[in-house]
Amino acid sequence: MKTFTRELAIQGLNTSRIRNGMMRRFDLDIRTLPRLSTVQRYVGNYNRRHLGINDFHDLFEDKVKAAAYIGSEEDNVGFTFRWRETMDGMRHIGFLHLLLLFIVSQRIEPVYVEVLALLHRAFFRVVGVSLKVNYVMIDAEAAMNSAFEGVFAANNSYTQLMCWYHVVAKVYQHTNKLSTTGREVAMADVFAMHFARGQTEFDLLKQAALKR
Incomplete structure (x- = not known):
């Protein structure tokens, strides 16, 4: 299990995703799954000692x-x-960093447009060709969607993906009235589908979940 955890840490996955991956990989449940704090401590130590990741x-x-x-x-x-x-x-340093938008709650269309336009210009100036987007992860808000379409839609044909956090939040919200066991089963099914190794495995897990 530690080897699996180190492999995901090297890929840059956060501790929540690593913990969820452990549940799927080793067929664990809520009772046998290590605490999040335990995973955070192990991954943090490994990152600092072997990957050079720190808060300096x-x-x-x-x-x-x-x-x-x-x-x-x-x-x-x-x-x-x-x-x-x-x-x-x-x-x-950090000015107009995409993450900064969420930290300071500047979730308005003009800000999104400026950041995306700068990304588009920077890519063209450095690489020499226009940035082609195949996939984009957009939250369910009109400002972000409109901004991205305004900057990239004209020259790109892309697939929109949903933020994993919002998927889990919606599942949690709509299973709130289920029993504790029922909610745990539903969440486990969602996580299992998320970490499916391919479309075939995903379809099988989906069918099994719908039959419960």
């Missing part, structure tokens, strides 16, 4: 600034770039 923000910021794009990099050298800079010419 200042060190990370210095590395970002030191890797600023200057145009003469070799093909195998990583670099960072931003459209906006501070008054002293330094990169605005």
Whole structure:
């Protein structure tokens, strides 16, 4: 089980998904599944000791600034770039980062449009071709959907995916009146389908869940 956990940690999965994957992989239930805090502690220690993942923000910021794009990099050298800079010419670390939108609750269409447009421009300037989008994960809100369509819909044919968090939230909401056992069974079925290894396995799990 530890080997499985380390493999998912290397892939960058968060601890909740790792724990859910353990349930599916080792056929566990709520009683035999390790506590989330236990998984968090193990993954955190492994990340710090072996993957170099930590909370040294200042060190990370210095590395970002030191890797600023200057145009003469070799093909195998990583670099960072931003459209906006501070008054002293330094990169605005975190400014307009997609995650920041959720932290500060700037969930309005003009903000989404600006961020997506900057992403589109940055990709074109660096790669030399327009960004082609095949899949997009959009929450169920009009502002985000309209913004993405306004920036990318003209030159892309993409498939919209639903945020996993919102799927689980809806299932939890609509199973609220079931018994504790019934809710656990329903949630276990949803997680099992989420971690299916292919369409065939997904269809079999779905049929089994609908027959319960």
